[in-house]
Amino acid sequence: MNMDQMIEIVSSKLKLIRIEHGYTQDKMASTLGISKKTLLQIEKQRTHANWTTVAAVAALFRNSEILKTALGGDPVEIAEILAHQGIDRPKEQTMGGRVWWKDVKQENGFKLQQNLISKHYRILDADNHRWYSSFDVDEAYERLDELVNS
Template sequence: MKMDQMIEIVSSKLKLIRIEHGYTQDKMASTLGISKKTLLQIEKQRMQANWTTVAAVAAIFRDSEILKTALGGDPVELVEILAHEGIERPKEQTLGGKVWWKDMKCENGFRLQQNLISKHYRILDDDNHRWYSSFDIGEAYERLNELVKS
């Protein structure tokens, strides 16, 4: 997934996210720091949200089932990966990838998974703590090999 794909997905789901949380258009626009006119344009799919608005939606509505389903998991994780071109921060606990994840390789207490929707990769330990996330499969395998050897 690339930034423009995430922008497109979040823009297309913004009205449903607003309704899911019971927000009026005025409250949603105010919460996101955009004008009501801009919100209406996005909701009517006449324009797309900008990256800042998408990041705000991901953070503020992180628990949105619509957003999680559309993106295949934690929206904030995707924003971080896209903004930083990968995440290398050990010990954030996950739910273990029971819904949107496919195990690619399991070795020595670590497993490499791929998200079925966004297609990004992550490495979890046996306790489901995330050690690494990236869209680059080569880097993900390299990091897995480093973790397995340590």
């Protein structure tokens, strides 16, 4: 996935996310810091949201089931990976990949997984804490080797 693909996905789901949260168009536009006219254009799929709006949707509607299902996981994590070209630090504990993930490689208590929807990679430790996330498979394998050999 890249930024343009995330923009397309979020733009196409924006109306459903708004309805899921019981927001009027006025409230949604105000919450996102865009005009109602812009929101209507996005909802009617005449235009796409910009990256700033997509990042705001990811952050403000992080728990949206529609958004999580469309992106295959935590919207903020995916936006962060795209914005920073990866995440390389220990993060919160995950569910270990029971939903949306396939194991790619396991070694010395670490496992490399790929998201089935967004196709990004992550490395989890034995307690399912996320150590690394990226869309670059080569970087993911390199980081796994570093973690296993440290």
